[in-house]
Amino acid sequence: MIKTGLIGAAVLVASACGSADSSSVIVLAASSTSDVLDEISQAAETTNPSLDLELVIAGSPSLIAQLESGVDADVLITADEATMDRAVASGRVNEAPVVIATNSLVVALAPGNPGDVTDLVDLTDPTLLIGACAVDVPCGALAIAAMDAAGLSLEPDTEELSVRALASKIQLGEIDAGLIYRTDAAALELETVNTPSTQRLDEHTNRYFLALIGESPTSQARSLVDLILTATGRRILSDDGFGLP
Amino acid sequence: MSKAPVRHPAALVAPAGLALLLLALPIVGLLQRAPWSSLIDRLTDETVLEAVRVSAVVSSSAAILCLILGLPLAWLLARVDLPGQRIVRAVVMLPMVLPPVVGGTALLFALGRRGLVGQWLDRWFDVTLPFTTAGAIIAATFVALPFFVTTVEGALRQNGTDLEEAAATAGATPLATFIHVTVPAARESVGAGLALAWARALGEFGATITFAGNLGGRTRTLPLQTFVALESDPASALAISVLLLSISLGVLVALRGSWLPR
Amino acid sequence: MTIRIDGTVSRDSFTLDLDVDIDVGRTAVIGPNGAGKTTLLRLIAGLEALERGTIHIGHRLVDDAGSVFVAAHERSTAVVFQDHRLFPQLRAIDNVSFPLRRQGIDRATAADRATVALQEVGMDEFAARRPSQLSGGQRQRVAIARALVAEPEVLLLDEPLASIDDESRSGIRHLLMAAPSPTVVWVSHDPADTLDAESLVSFADDRVRQTPRP
Numbered sequence: 001m002i003k004t005g006l007i008g009a010a011v012l013v014a015s016a017c018g019s020a021d022s023s024s025v026i027v028l029a030a031s032s033t034s035d036v037l038d039e040i041s042q043a044a045e046t047t048n049p050s051l052d053l054e055l056v057i058a059g060s061p062s063l064i065a066q067l068e069s070g071v072d073a074d075v076l077i078t079a080d081e082a083t084m085d086r087a088v089a090s091g092r093v094n095e096a097p098v099v100i101a102t103n104s105l106v107v108a109l110a111p112g113n114p115g116d117v118t119d120l121v122d123l124t125d126p127t128l129l130i131g132a133c134a135v136d137v138p139c140g141a142l143a144i145a146a147m148d149a150a151g152l153s154l155e156p157d158t159e160e161l162s163v164r165a166l167a168s169k170i171q172l173g174e175i176d177a178g179l180i181y182r183t184d185a186a187a188l189e190l191e192t193v194n195t196p197s198t199q200r201l202d203e204h205t206n207r208y209f210l211a212l213i214g215e216s217p218t219s220q221a222r223s224l225v226d227l228i229l230t231a232t233g234r235r236i237l238s239d240d241g242f243g244l245p
Numbered sequence: 246m247s248k249a250p251v252r253h254p255a256a257l258v259a260p261a262g263l264a265l266l267l268l269a270l271p272i273v274g275l276l277q278r279a280p281w282s283s284l285i286d287r288l289t290d291e292t293v294l295e296a297v298r299v300s301a302v303v304s305s306s307a308a309i310l311c312l313i314l315g316l317p318l319a320w321l322l323a324r325v326d327l328p329g330q331r332i333v334r335a336v337v338m339l340p341m342v343l344p345p346v347v348g349g350t351a352l353l354f355a356l357g358r359r360g361l362v363g364q365w366l367d368r369w370f371d372v373t374l375p376f377t378t379a380g381a382i383i384a385a386t387f388v389a390l391p392f393f394v395t396t397v398e399g400a401l402r403q404n405g406t407d408l409e410e411a412a413a414t415a416g417a418t419p420l421a422t423f424i425h426v427t428v429p430a431a432r433e434s435v436g437a438g439l440a441l442a443w444a445r446a447l448g449e450f451g452a453t454i455t456f457a458g459n460l461g462g463r464t465r466t467l468p469l470q471t472f473v474a475l476e477s478d479p480a481s482a483l484a485i486s487v488l489l490l491s492i493s494l495g496v497l498v499a500l501r502g503s504w505l506p507r
Numbered sequence: 508m509t510i511r512i513d514g515t516v517s518r519d520s521f522t523l524d525l526d527v528d529i530d531v532g533r534t535a536v537i538g539p540n541g542a543g544k545t546t547l548l549r550l551i552a553g554l555e556a557l558e559r560g561t562i563h564i565g566h567r568l569v570d571d572a573g574s575v576f577v578a579a580h581e582r583s584t585a586v587v588f589q590d591h592r593l594f595p596q597l598r599a600i601d602n603v604s605f606p607l608r609r610q611g612i613d614r615a616t617a618a619d620r621a622t623v624a625l626q627e628v629g630m631d632e633f634a635a636r637r638p639s640q641l642s643g644g645q646r647q648r649v650a651i652a653r654a655l656v657a658e659p660e661v662l663l664l665d666e667p668l669a670s671i672d673d674e675s676r677s678g679i680r681h682l683l684m685a686a687p688s689p690t691v692v693w694v695s696h697d698p699a700d701t702l703d704a705e706s707l708v709s710f711a712d713d714r715v716r717q718t719p720r721p
Binding site: 059061129131134135136137156157158159160161165169172173174175 | 353455459464472473
């Protein structure tokens with residue numbers, strides 16, 4: 001059975017309610033891995049019926065806050081290196097984290113491309129409604145880095161607090177274009193711009209890190225990690241648009 | 246004459262105490278972690294001041310909109326036999342119980358660029374509400390309006406129609422009666438409703454982030470700034486939280502002191 | 508100005524069947540509580556509407572239980588209620604100015620006329636007081652000034668002495684007796700209030716009897 005706990009700022013409530021029985025594997029994971037982890041969980045539970053996964057999906061800062069507050073967890077998946085560094089600093093990660101996937105940004109377009117966005121430079125057009133992630137969110141930091149590298153300055157009309165919120169608003173047509181992860185664009189089947197300038201976005205990637213939590217990881221937790229690192233997991237990640245290390 | 250001594254049953258006192266604890270503890274937790282020594286510095290930081298300005302504009306405008314639109318609505322609910330009165334009242338109360346994020350999403354579907362009404366605003370008047378200060382004001386008004394309307398409606402019902410009848414027989418048109426008699430007679434509740442609505446608008450987060458987005462100087466209000474800072478600068482988030490907490494407490498104490506029954 | 512009411516209206520427990528002519532002069536409306544006296548007054552004032560029938564004030568049709576209903580503020584009537592119903596936030600003078608101001612009369616003229624009206628009820632020295640700063644009798648005097656200030660054709664009195672203490676009663680009764688309105692309809696459960704009325708409408712046994720005084 002898959003239990004998914006969706007968590008915003010309500011870290012306290014979540015950690016109070018999220019304690020499962022000891023036999024299940026609790027995975028704390030970044031928001032952008034939500035879909036792919038659902039698929040991986042299904043695959044894992046099919047291969048190993050005794051495996052009981054509990055997914056706790058949250059923004060990276062919430063994940064760290066939960067970890068620091070001592071919440072029960074077996075596996076942590078972060079959307080960037082900085083978040084994993086903070087997790088390591090919290091002292092609860094005992095084995096070296098590994099990179100399981102990469103993600104990069106694309107210019108995603110509102111249905112029908114009402115803003116007639118055809119190039120990365122269009123993101124600087126003040127007459128268009130442009131969205132980006134907030135700088136404190138991994139996809140926001142990545143967007144700024146990528147735009148800087150292209151010599152452009154991003155001046156969005158909104159700095160969304162999660163990549164999914166941004167992607168939804170693009171899908172609704174409320175935003176003309178925005179920089180979101182390739183995986184989110186794929187999941188929502190959004191049109192993207194594909195030109196030499198936007199292809200250079202691929203040079204800037206976020207790396208997804210996985211780490212086992214605690215002194216003595218359970219064999220169940222290890223079997224999940226094995227699955228993610230081997231062919232089945234890599235295929236699912238790749239199908240969902242993630243890059244592989 | 247003194248009151249007879251009453252024995253308070255523990256079965257009531259204990260859960261009541263727990264309830265109080267549940268309400269008070271988070272505040273204590275917040276205050277205990279607040280960066281008191283650097284509070285002023287953090288609150289006068291340029292980004293925070295920018296959010297203060299946006300919040301001031303948004304919450305005050307929302308309160309004024311509540312007054313302009315909410316007074317007539319309260320009057321309508323209290324004085325006019327509407328068809329489907331219960332449904333109308335439920336619609337008015339809905340934002341009080343609706344998760345604000347749902348409210349924001351609904352606003353997007355209604356007033357967004359592709360929304361039910363928003364597409365015409367966009368096409369005919371070139372008005373786009375999402376991601377603008379006006380959008381933030383609408384989101385705040387949406388959540389604050391029920392607080393104002395229910396407060397004032399209650400007062401209008403309690404005041405009854407005696408004075409309005411007197412005004413009508415003294416030659417006042419219904420509109421003049423509303424302006425010169427109904428509203429002045431309910432002025433304390435109008436004040437209380439305004440304060441509640443303003444405080445609710447000030448604290449609004451979910452509908453704003455969903456409908457109006459998040460941009461410094463335009464739509465990033467204090468609650469949004471708190472949330473953003475929680476990710477990068479928790480001490481600053483705590484400082485803003487202390488500010489918002491004291492404003493909210495101030496409003497409630499003022500209400501208790503002068504407007505609401507003690 | 509004569510008033511003619513011919514119609515019905517339902518009360519909580521019975522239907523009130525009215526066929527009443529009120530002439531110029533003072534008419535007393537008497538009968539037990541709950542018989543419909545106040546309803547009659549409210550129908551004339553435009554605070555209630557007939558379910559069937561018509562009401563004429565003078566030659567004007569003001570209610571035909573259908574398409575015609577002249578609203579209270581458009582009728583040439585004024586009311587003194589049992590409870591003064593002064594506007595609490597307004598000073599006495601502003602309460603009395605109120606009907607004039609609603610007619611579009613400028614503030615200064617309205618204040619002058621209100622002052623005169625207050626003098627006539629002996630309340631000019633209390634012009635700046637709010638209702639909460641006046642006694643019951645004083646409030647009713649101000650309410651009478653408010654009713655009379657716009658010189659209504661028809662003055663409707665709904666138990667105007669019922670809430671007044673004995674001390675003030677005779678003074679206020681005299682004021683009402685001296686009211687200059689051509690038509691005065693005085694609802695009272697106390698026959699003493701209506702001694703010199705020129706005609707009488709009495710409610711009894713669910714029937715309305717009308718007797719001109721000799």
